Amino acid sequence: MASISLRKVVKRYGCGPKANQVIHSVDAEVLDGEFVVIVGPSGCGKSTLLRMVAGLEEISAGEIAIGPLVVNQIEPAERDIAMVFQNYALYPHMSVFENMAYGLKIKKLPAAEIKARVDKAASILELSALLQRKPRELSGGQRQRVAMGRAIVRKPQVFLFDEPLSNLDAKLRAQTRLEIQKLHRDLGVTSLFVTHDQVEAMTLAQRMIVMNAGRMEQFGTPEEVYARPASTFVAGFIGSPPMNLLSGEARGSYFYVGGISLDLPAPAPKDGALILGLRPEHLDHWNAATGWPFQVEMIEMLGAERLVYGRLGTEAFTLRIDGTQVPPLLGQTLMLELSAKHLHWFDAETRNRL
């Protein structure tokens, strides 16, 4: 087991002034045995970053170390890592056993050792009955487990997962998520997991890296990322429905937005142009006697809760309320009451948290 250090890692394609830079100086330290999820929208560079750790992409600048060893110039096979690919990349002509054993065979391990390791991994993953099957005879979930088995048998220092759940249906995905968590708890191997799905990220991560357009926006525990988003991007990306972001003008304990002025429970950190963030679920009362005037336009029933869409002045705003309560009427104006601890303030220019 080992830690992973990313130091000022840069990736660009092409060279000279026309080079296309896709990763902008990422600095991160993944601790020994930690499960870190890299999350971001598609095209944000998260897979590229993972592939650089794997050694499948060259590192343009900066360095990556696994344990004490800088691996920039080291072949993927010698980095002591294992990777699970999005489409599993099983060898179609080999049986499940051969797929899992292939890497060990190349390492020239004795046959008995290979068999013992594969059998053990197969029993962990409940693949024992399928060892002689070909990948095409397996279901999607089983293939996914074989891909994980292939990673496990190598007993690597680091697991890399490249969106391994995105080809599964929703039910299987939730189940596999739990299995991966259990696996990590049992094996304790340092893991890097790439996904675009924030639910996967929140549930699996011990700490998560939120990426946007090749930059690391925030690196923290899911609780931190949810409670104290570092930028408006993170605020909008994590949480469903996303945090309400209102661009307006703060003056003392008033916030001017969408043609109205809102009475703040505590003064803004500074006067001037700011962005105010408020999560749809963080309201003390949505039907108070006084507060922020919110006009209801649409309601969605999700079972345990309702999503209420509407406007604060002219700005779009969303509420999430308990599904068991009597819902507001369409067109009704509600008075929202909230407390200071739920307000998030962002700089209008840098869009970073204040």
Added chain:
Amino acid sequence: MVERRPWLDALSHLVLILGVLIIALPVYITFVASTRSTSEIIHPPMPISIGSHMVENYQAALSGEREGPGSKAAVGHMMTVSLVMALAIAIGKIAISLLSAFAIVYFRFPGRMLFFWAVFITLMLPVEVRIGPTYQVVADLGLLNSYAGLTIPLIASATATFLFRQFFLTVPEELTEASRMDGASPMRFFIDVLLPLSSSSIAALFVIQFIYGWNQYLWPLLVTTDESMYPVVIGIKRMISGGEAQTDWAVIMATAMLAMLPPALVVMLMQRWFVKGLVDTEK
């Protein structure tokens, strides 16, 4: 087509039967001729039933012990020459084109596209176009009347290289990456992953190239002057004596029948893989 109409069925059967007749009738006539004596064949009408000279004709053909003018090379030996030539061409072509396609698809080296296009452009040049210079080269190297001279100039194959290149391009990139993570060297990846995946294409290509090699006529005609190096296709030609002398047609027909056997066997035995190679989409 899912249409079910009796007259359509009849029509399609008729077309198929006609097709079979057009192909099978000459083969049948050849077979009949190989069972008759030469005098029965050359006096019209041509018989269409099997005669009684089958054993002696085939014996004469195989051993080369026969009378009359024309070549007396033993068919057995000529068949061996043909077999070696066809196998060498088929296997050589497959080996060379697999490796060159592997190089072109998986390695970045200077002049990669140049090489690819150089190979690709030779698709347009059949053997006949370059036959003069090729003969000069082979003759200068002292390869006339040898297996090397018979096979090497025919081994390079742009078609097969192109075919394998197209196949390799469809192999998912993740497989390459997975094998890199597993620590497989490029050659290991080639042997353990690419070769098994292309096995059905290889089988299909083997059938096509074996028949191509077996049926070579012009090139062996040029480079072999020694009877012991005649492939059977040339042998048949040399048995026909020119001019006034009598030709032993019965033995020639027997030889022709024998010459048809190996390619037919290859097609029949490898048919399953051959068809799979042409229609298979599983990667």
